[in-house]
Amino acid sequence: MNILVINSGSSSLKYQLFKMPVKAPICSGLVERIGIEGSYIKHTVFSGAEKFVTEKTDFIADHADGLTQVLALLTEGEQAVITSPDDIAAVGHRVVHGGEHFSGPTLITEEVKKQIKKLFSLAPLHNPVNLKCIEVAEHTFPNAKQVAVFDTAFHQTIPQQAFRYAIPDQYYKEHGIRVYGFHGTSHKYVSEQAIKWLDKKDSKIITIHLGNGCSMTAVRDGRSIDTSMGFGPLSGLVMGTRSGDIDPSVIFHLIEHAGYSLDQLSTLFNKQSGLLGVGGSSDMRDIGKLAAEGKDGAILSLELYAYRIKKFIGAYAAILNGLDAIVFTAGVGENDKSMRAAVCKELNYLGIDMNKESNLDYSGGIADVSSADSKVKILVIPTNEEYEIAHQCFGLLA
Missing domain, CATH: 3.30.420.40 (ATPase, nucleotide binding domain)
Structure with a gap:
């Protein structure tokens, strides 16, 4: 199963393509300075012990333009790794804030997108661009399943005495003021690796x-x-x-x-x-x-x-x-x-x-x-x- 992972920032986009369940990526890349002069793409294809690097410095107007150029790198030239967008079975999106709504990977629907949008105020630099990339990927990879993986999800097991602040109850109930935590994907991954090692x-x-x-x-x-x-x-x-x-x-x-x-x-x-x-x-x-x-x-x-x-x-x-x-x-x-x-x-x-x-x-x-x-x-x-x-x-x- 080919899964493309997208990790987007306000002016950047990281991606890796995996043929799951194989852990090593087929290719990876970084799109930087989106919408800014000096836009840059570095795309690396892995083939055994070798790797092939392509670099581009064309202006990238927005994340839609960036994903269009990524698709071209994936499908065109001697180092193409797929033949068409239909070869991608799923696109996994890192979404920074899931609030209390999401505690695991979630198939993206219109309702899920509405919830991500409701959380814009809690992650104003990240959730809007995360949602934008989801919408772009839906258009770029129309037959792929779109899946959201939330930075906050791993921390939804934190007990109430740890996630609540000592302020009146109404601020939690009406405004969602509590500990959410971040970097959850990283903490989950390394803790699982540690448990296996131990x-x-x-x-x-x-x-x-x-x-x-x-x-x-x-x-x-x-x-x-x-x-x-x-x-x-x-x-x-x-x-x-x-x-x-x-x-x-x-x-x-x-x-x-x-x-x-x-x-x-x-x-x-x-x-x-x-x-x-x-x-x-x-x-x-x-x-x-x-x-x-x-x-x-x-x-x-x-x-x-x-x-x-x-x-x-x-x-x-x-x-x-x-x-x-x-x-x-x-x-x-x-x-x-x-x-x-x-x-x-x-x-x-x-x-x-x-x-x-x-x-x-x-x-x-x-x-x-x-x-x-x-x-x-x-x-x-x-x-x-x-x-x-x-x-x-x-x-x-x-």
Whole structure:
């Protein structure tokens, strides 16, 4: 079964084509700067140990134009992987916000699209473009099943005492104010991989997704029971440009005493804070270089970043009442050896002890970087959100 996975952003579109149930993709690609000068497509076809890369720099007006060009790359030329759109059995769409309506992969109907539209206000940067790509894909692949996989779905198992805020009941019932959580597809995938690796279904695991956006999830027996992002993706850990947790009194203070508008505050906490605001760059690689040069802001930003993760490890170990493993994943989690070491430093009271050599030698795949004496396994597991979406679509349709 050929399943095309689409992961769309406000000005970008990632895709992978799988012949399920085979895990390795047939091809993958990235469409960047949609609607902006300098539009760019990188399309890669995999053939055994070889890969063939096509790059294009034609202007891409919108997501419909982008998907039209992707279809041409899939069907035309020497590296064509399908003969026509009818070869695609299903299109899996990453949709950021599913609210309380969706707890698993969902066949897209007119009613489902209405529900996604109702949630625009909860994910204004993502759900509108997610819906647009669904509508474009319906036209581009008219005979394919369209399936939505929601970032929030994995977290629908979080109990009420964890997802409710201590505000009057009417704000939950009338406005849906609660913890929803995000990065659910990634947390689900790596926690399942960890459970298989541990060979322990009754497990207590903390998954740590560290990229430009960062989040952590407490997973008991394969089910999310708490997560660091809340109503929106701003709360929790220090991120590339987001502040993470901050006292709401700061917002009141800036409005009352500094004349800030809501737009200014949104920009400040979402786009000007985090590693960028403290250390001078949103890219962890740049921060590492600046810290090595002795830049105080960069050094402090690394300390804040690691400290916040450690706080959540302690909190989640408490609510899990024990711990079998912690899992590092995503761009920073998989590639930044220094940050993994900083997070795991002085956690021996919780039974977390890293093998420094194993951590430094990590080069990919699933690996245990804990010491022989560590009671808790420290795992590095590369995330694979696109495959997880394809896997969920295949399970729904097969």
